[in-house]
Amino acid sequence: MSNNNSIRITVASCLLIVSMVAGLFVYSTISPKELTAEEYKQIGFYKLVRSRQINNFELTEGDRKFSNNDLKGSWDVLFLGFASCPDMCPMTMKKMSMTNNSLSAETSSKINFRMISVDPVRDTPEKMQQYVEAFNPSFTGITGNIEVIYKLATDLTLPFVPVVASDNTNYDMDHSMNLAVIDPNGNYFGFFKSPHTPENMAKVLESIVSFN
Numbered sequence: 001m002s003n004n005n006s007i008r009i010t011v012a013s014c015l016l017i018v019s020m021v022a023g024l025f026v027y028s029t030i031s032p033k034e035l036t037a038e039e040y041k042q043i044g045f046y047k048l049v050r051s052r053q054i055n056n057f058e059l060t061e062g063d064r065k066f067s068n069n070d071l072k073g074s075w076d077v078l079f080l081g082f083a084s085c086p087d088m089c090p091m092t093m094k095k096m097s098m099t100n101n102s103l104s105a106e107t108s109s110k111i112n113f114r115m116i117s118v119d120p121v122r123d124t125p126e127k128m129q130q131y132v133e134a135f136n137p138s139f140t141g142i143t144g145n146i147e148v149i150y151k152l153a154t155d156l157t158l159p160f161v162p163v164v165a166s167d168n169t170n171y172d173m174d175h176s177m178n179l180a181v182i183d184p185n186g187n188y189f190g191f192f193k194s195p196h197t198p199e200n201m202a203k204v205l206e207s208i209v210s211f212n
Helices: 003-030 037-042 088-102 125-133 146-155 198-211
Strands: 045-053 058-061 064-067 075-081 111-117 140-142 179-182 187-192
Touching: 037 045, 045 198, 058 125, 058 140, 058 146, 075 088, 075 198, 088 111, 088 198, 111 125, 111 146, 125 140, 179 198, 187 198
Parallel strands: 075 111, 111 140
Antiparallel strands: 045 187, 058 064, 075 179, 179 187
């Protein structure tokens, strides 16, 4: 082999290596990555170190039973509120709808947005479904036994103060404004801390659905 051929092969090999290294660098720079725990936290989402199993429960969605098995197979965003809430609940529901509308079609198809009533005395299954659909036709409303709801709220660290046998039919309720995120295995994955920003919520959901 002549010296010229040897030099050309060496140069070509060096250029190939440089090209491969440059390509890997560009790929690692521009390829999408899951947000880090700190990045999640900065925009209002707290991812659990380890997803937490939810105890069995049975509630009502419309005219059918709703249990923890219905939380499997997709991602779920759960809000615990009540239909008679004058301000914070409708505001939160509106932000959930804005978030859903901001998601890519692929991500949106993998997420359910649900509201669970903390006021089942006043929130019948029919009322709950009408309430959530007013914000987004794809949303579902859930109600049921107050004790079951309270235990579920405890599992999800979404506390509220139950109102039982009140003489005042126009009572208000204290409850968490955080939103729980459930993974496709039906486990508690993390939560959005209030106040909520639809843009940030959409960013978080795109990330967790794509990389988990």
